[in-house]
Amino acid sequence: MDMKRDYYEDIRLFNSGVVLFWTVALMLVLFTLPLYAPNYYVYLLNIIMVHIILAVGLNILVGSTGQISLGHAGFFAIGAYGTALLMAKLQIPFVVALLAAAFIAAFFGFILGLPALRLEGPYLAIASLGFGLTITHIIGGVDLFGGRMGVKVPPLDLGISQLGVSWVLKTDFQKYYLILIITILMVVGARNILKTRVGRSFVAIRDSDIAAEVIGVNLTIYKTLAFAVSAFYAGIAGGLFGFILGFFDPFTFNMILSIIFLVMVVVGGLGTVSGGIMGACLITYLQYDLLKNIGEVPYFGAFMVTISQLWFTTVGLENFSSMAIGLIMIGIIIFEPLGMFGIWIRMKKYWMTWPF
Amino acid sequence: MDYFKVEDLCISFGGLKAVNNVAFNVEKNSIFSIIGPNGSGKTTIFNMISGIYKPDLGRIVFAGENLVGLTPDRIARRGVARTFQNIELFSNATVMDNLLLGRHIHMKTGVFTGAFLWGRGSRAAREEIRNREIVEGIIDFLDLQSVRNHFVASLPYGKRKLVEVGRALAVEPKILLLDEPSAGMNTEEKQDLNIWIKDIQAECDVTILLIEHDMNMIMGISDRIFAINHGEKIMEGLPQEVQSHPEVIKAYLGEER
Numbered sequence: 001m002d003m004k005r006d007y008y009e010d011i012r013l014f015n016s017g018v019v020l021f022w023t024v025a026l027m028l029v030l031f032t033l034p035l036y037a038p039n040y041y042v043y044l045l046n047i048i049m050v051h052i053i054l055a056v057g058l059n060i061l062v063g064s065t066g067q068i069s070l071g072h073a074g075f076f077a078i079g080a081y082g083t084a085l086l087m088a089k090l091q092i093p094f095v096v097a098l099l100a101a102a103f104i105a106a107f108f109g110f111i112l113g114l115p116a117l118r119l120e121g122p123y124l125a126i127a128s129l130g131f132g133l134t135i136t137h138i139i140g141g142v143d144l145f146g147g148r149m150g151v152k153v154p155p156l157d158l159g160i161s162q163l164g165v166s167w168v169l170k171t172d173f174q175k176y177y178l179i180l181i182i183t184i185l186m187v188v189g190a191r192n193i194l195k196t197r198v199g200r201s202f203v204a205i206r207d208s209d210i211a212a213e214v215i216g217v218n219l220t221i222y223k224t225l226a227f228a229v230s231a232f233y234a235g236i237a238g239g240l241f242g243f244i245l246g247f248f249d250p251f252t253f254n255m256i257l258s259i260i261f262l263v264m265v266v267v268g269g270l271g272t273v274s275g276g277i278m279g280a281c282l283i284t285y286l287q288y289d290l291l292k293n294i295g296e297v298p299y300f301g302a303f304m305v306t307i308s309q310l311w312f313t314t315v316g317l318e319n320f321s322s323m324a325i326g327l328i329m330i331g332i333i334i335f336e337p338l339g340m341f342g343i344w345i346r347m348k349k350y351w352m353t354w355p356f
Numbered sequence: 357m358d359y360f361k362v363e364d365l366c367i368s369f370g371g372l373k374a375v376n377n378v379a380f381n382v383e384k385n386s387i388f389s390i391i392g393p394n395g396s397g398k399t400t401i402f403n404m405i406s407g408i409y410k411p412d413l414g415r416i417v418f419a420g421e422n423l424v425g426l427t428p429d430r431i432a433r434r435g436v437a438r439t440f441q442n443i444e445l446f447s448n449a450t451v452m453d454n455l456l457l458g459r460h461i462h463m464k465t466g467v468f469t470g471a472f473l474w475g476r477g478s479r480a481a482r483e484e485i486r487n488r489e490i491v492e493g494i495i496d497f498l499d500l501q502s503v504r505n506h507f508v509a510s511l512p513y514g515k516r517k518l519v520e521v522g523r524a525l526a527v528e529p530k531i532l533l534l535d536e537p538s539a540g541m542n543t544e545e546k547q548d549l550n551i552w553i554k555d556i557q558a559e560c561d562v563t564i565l566l567i568e569h570d571m572n573m574i575m576g577i578s579d580r581i582f583a584i585n586h587g588e589k590i591m592e593g594l595p596q597e598v599q600s601h602p603e604v605i606k607a608y609l610g611e612e613r
Binding site: 007008010011012189190192193195196197198199200201203204206207208210211212213214215216217218219225229271 | 406407408427428429432433437438440444445446447448449452453456457458460461463464465466467469470471472473476480481483484485488489492523524527
């Protein structure tokens with residue numbers, strides 16, 4: 001039954017009927033979800049999808065290429081500011097502005113990739129951290145970018161104003177479908193990149209850069225390319241994120257955000273597309289929903305508030321989510337280094353061999 | 357005549373002259389073996405040929421072009437592939453992916469063509485299928501079918517050595533550098549390897565440079581042998597000549613007092 005008859009079967013998107021079935025089912029759910037989910041959850045799903053784009057992109061860099069980045073909030077900011085300002089100041093159509101902003105982010109990714117040719121591990125982490133901080137400081141200091149007052153995002157108009165065509169997406173409900181389609185395209189794109197020549201070269205650099213060079217992989221090109229691709233994803237994510245928020249300032253893209261992004265990738269599973277997706281879903285949900293409202297959970301919530309006030313912070317649950325996410329990260333690293341992806345694989349194995 | 361030659365090759369690490377004034381000539385489609393005790397500079401010569409080390413002096417000429425100063429990936433594009441003494445595989449990738457990586461310089465798919473792998477007809481898919489066919493041929497040749505989709509990290513040592521040979525073959529090299537391919541293999545595997553190396557020479561139109569400690573193997577398959585000790589040439593010649601040369605015996609077995 002598992003006999004393969006064709007080389008294409010190794011690289012195609014749906015490698016069995018079961019996968020195809022569940023993918024179609026998932027798509028049906030995703031495309032009908034806003035019809036019955038409360039508006040708040042549609043908003044939350046939008047943010048989750050934006051984070052999925054970013055986490056999948058960051059995973060290409062951190063998981064597949066083995067280069068660390070603590071500056072992805074910087075690329076995220078470039079995407080958000082780029083899209084919003086190109087549309088507001090230059091009246092550029094949405095799709096063009098989003099792509100242009102993402103390419104600007106990719107260019108900065110390439111720039112950050114240059115020192116990465118010489119730096120490794122903690123040194124690279126510090127360099128990228130500095131990059132992330134610098135970007136937000138520069139943006140905060142330039143009036144053209146709105147300075148510290150922030151930027152009000154123009155309406156999300158899919159039409160082309162120069163031609164008089166206008167198709168404004170106002171509600172979260174409408175934006176949901178736009179973001180969903182872009183997310184699917186980006187995720188499938190990432191999967192394809194990792195399945196073909198460029199993705200394999202990234203993995204080669206991670207596993208043994210000497211061997212990679214000896215078989216003809218140009219380290220300079222592919223390392224900077226990994227940064228650029230990853231920054232491109234962050235740029236697209238940032239551009240969409242701006243429209244969900246409607247307003248942002250430099251503090252939206254702080255250092256903690258960069259770290260949260262890294263947590264998503266590590267918790268989800270390094271080096272796999274589905275890992276990035278799972279990590280982004282879990283961490284975003286925890287951060288935006290569960291941990292914010294944990295005080296309302298009966299008994300347990302009140303207990304946590306008491307503990308939190310006693311030992312950790314005077315403001316109750318304000319800092320609770322950062323601490324909880326830190327604990328999750330430590331737990332994952334100790335007990336399940338492959339992340340949620342590893343848990344998923346083990347579950348799959350268990351059910352495939354059940355009842356043995 | 358001068359298909360591949362090394363001239364006056366010197367390199368030193370600090371005060372140690374690892375390779376000193378080494379020169380040799382390799383004929384096309386021959387098997388040229390380099391022997392010598394541990395630490396005599398054999399692998400250093402390979403590292404200089406493949407561009408990992410830059411020699412202090414000397415030239416490495418392949419098909420009329422000096423390879424010294426080129427980066428390893430450019431040297432690979434000129435048709436020089438190698439294996440490593442201590443196995444440098446991509447251990448978190450499957451055997452298939454490792455061999456496909458060997459096809460890197462023969463493929464063109466970039467980020468954008470790769471990202472738009474939509475269906476069988478797309479450019480990325482067509483190139484992928486074509487190269488998978490070639491790699492499948494190598495898997496067949498080296499008898500790796502049973503571990504085709506295994507992760508390299510989970511393979512036994514002998515198989516990993518083979519995968520590395522396979523990856524070098526996937527590059528379709530004109531010069532193939534094999535650094536102790538039989539180390540860590542049992543007798544049976546060594547015999548197979550012996551046959552494979554001969555087959556590779558016959559079928560792939562490739563010149564092989566071989567570093568090896570197994571004298572049975574060396575004497576059986578080499579066309580010429582180059583003996584080196586302390587970074588300096590002892591002698592070069594036919595297998596029989598090298599075997600009986602007093603300096604070689606001295607380097608390997610020590611001197612009678």
